[in-house]
Amino acid sequence: MLAKLIRTSLIFRLCLLVGASVLIIQLIVSTVFYYILKNDFYADANKFIINEVKVLNSLLKRHAGDLTALDQEVIWEPQSDNNKFMVRIYSQQGKILKESQDFQQYFPRKPPRELIKKLNLLQSVNLNKKYFALMNLQLNAYDKKNSQYLMQIVYNMTHEQHMLKRLATNLTIITVLEFMLTFFIIVFFIKYGLRPLQRVKEEIINIDINQLNQRLSEENLSIELRPIVNAFNRLLERIQKNIEQLKSFSANLAHELRTPINNLMMSTEVSLNKSLSVEEAKEILTSSMEEYTRIASIIERLLFLARFDAKQGRISKELLNCRAEIELVVDFHQALAEKKNIKINIEGSGNIYVDKTLFRNALTNVLTNAVKYCDAESLIKIFIQREQEGTLITIEDNGLGVPITAMSQLTEKFYRVDDHRSSTTGGSGLGLAIVESIINAHQGRLTFKEAQPQGLIVELFFPN
Missing domain, CATH: 1.10.287.130 (Signal transduction histidine kinase, dimerisation/phosphotransfer (DHp) domain)
Incomplete structure (x- = not known):
């Protein structure tokens, strides 16, 4: 059902995308906030431990290394399950000189070499659902030998960790509720925002085959529509x-x-x-x-x-002598041209890469029109011009010509400029439509221009 909605409903997809974006942003913000708060807690623990070490150092210095002086600062006997910090002091040989009573319960004795490996490094420890910040340090003994003690100091962070867990749970609930609320709010606003699209749809429904002259209104439409x-x-x-x-x-x-x-x-x-x-x-x-x-x-x-x-016409291109092919087509029309005393001149030469049959067909249709619609004793000029991108063949006559307004319609099927003239000359009105199809099949260009002082110029361009 959900997959079908995603495929078929644009509103649902938009809501899901926006809701997912809000969810991702909220998750990122919540995660960043969680870790900032967590780092702050550990920074406070580190600061607390450093301050305690300074105090203990000061006491030892004041009392010439007497460990009993530390009793002013450290409560060695257990007062509650949530004592904020505990201390253990070792001699250089690893003997425990003094420790908080709860220390042994959570942290067994370790040899000095292991303590030295992680000296001055704040460690996070989770033991029996209690959380601690642990640091190993060296403490000056301030005795005659100028020796040092090894000290482990632990800061109890169980309360802070429970607070972080509650925060994570609350943030998760808030994020889910926010996603759901955002989703439904977005549904409402998107439906409201898509009302112009609904209006466009209704206008489209009202257009049928007999009303194609109607157009959709652009009034009050958004720039997207x-x-x-x-x-x-x-x-x-x-x-x-x-x-x-x-x-x-x-x-x-x-x-x-x-x-x-x-x-x-x-x-x-x-x-x-x-x-x-x-x-x-x-x-x-x-x-x-x-x-x-x-x-x-x-x-x-x-x-x-x-x-x-229908793009089903097949063409088989080959390299041909352009002038020789044009001369063959001209020879075919020579008899009709001689009846009207029309001369056909060919200028230029070169090779051309085309389908031979279609090329001759196109030239035949253009030249047939030129001979038909030229007056007696006229001149038809054929120019062959090599260009960088292909070959341009220009056929120019000095007949009656075609009005400029009608040139864009010359390739329409059955179109005739003058029905009376066409009835006397014959033809079906399909010749130039065929020429255009052949040119398009070669990805070429067909152009009509007005000749001076009168007549028509037909340009056939075949690309290389």
Whole structure:
């Protein structure tokens, strides 16, 4: 259940993350506070021991090393279970000269060499649920031999340790309660803070396929939500544009197919209702074959575009002589160009790394349009230019040209600048869409420019 909430609920995840952050911070603060207090306790114990040693040294010095003088400061007999400090004094030979009565109960006698190893070092000792701070020191005897005693002094820290345990328990309880309280408070505030997102969701729900012109309101939105709403509005614009293009495509496709299908239906009806001679039947079949060819051409071009739009079109690049390939395409169009007395000039040379079939297909579509829409006795120029990043092929004609406002639509399927002109020249309106797909498959660039004084410039850029 918890794992499902973490996966599916943004509010729960945010609350959990913020709550966990608060918990971690509280744990860090509590731990630091605990150890600061613990260090303070041990620092106080160390300070107490040092002060006691100074007092004992002073007493011995004043009484010329008489250990009985220490009775003024040290209570050797047990007074309670919580005596704050205990003392044991050794001779240099390790003999116990004087000790608090409780000392032996917790700390057995040790040889001098072990005491000297940990001289002046504060040690923490836990014995039978009692806690002590222990230090081994040297004490001047102030006798004629100028000898020294070895002393163990113990500070009872049981009360402080119990206080630290209670503190740790209380801090843990406070931390858990704080986490739970923080979690529920954050749930409330996050729900309150996400109300604009709820409003955006309701606006999105109200948008359907027939209301794609609607846009999400950016009024009173937070700076975090505005980029999301802007992105969604741009998505709606793209969807609306694509649907409009799809509707236009469907209408254009129906229009393109309707004419040949109507012609086929009429010729078939004539054939069924009239006795035909061999010549008449042959003429009708020839006309029908032309219409079938036209339909097949449209379908083949649409399938070609569909493959490349779906990124399924395969290309096999090879290094080609660019000028030689262009000359082959020009030779194919030479007969049509000569009918209109159109000259085609090629300038430049170089190699190009492309798919041969697709490259010829792209050039054929561009050059076919140039020859079709050029006036008689016109000139078509083809330039080959090597650049650092690839090869630029420019095809320039001096025909009627294309309005600047229409250039961005030239690669749309079935788009025609002038329906009347297209009906007289033929074509399906798919040529430049195919060119764009081929250029995109090569990761190149297709550009249209206005020629001077009139005409159209088409630039095909193929990268290295």
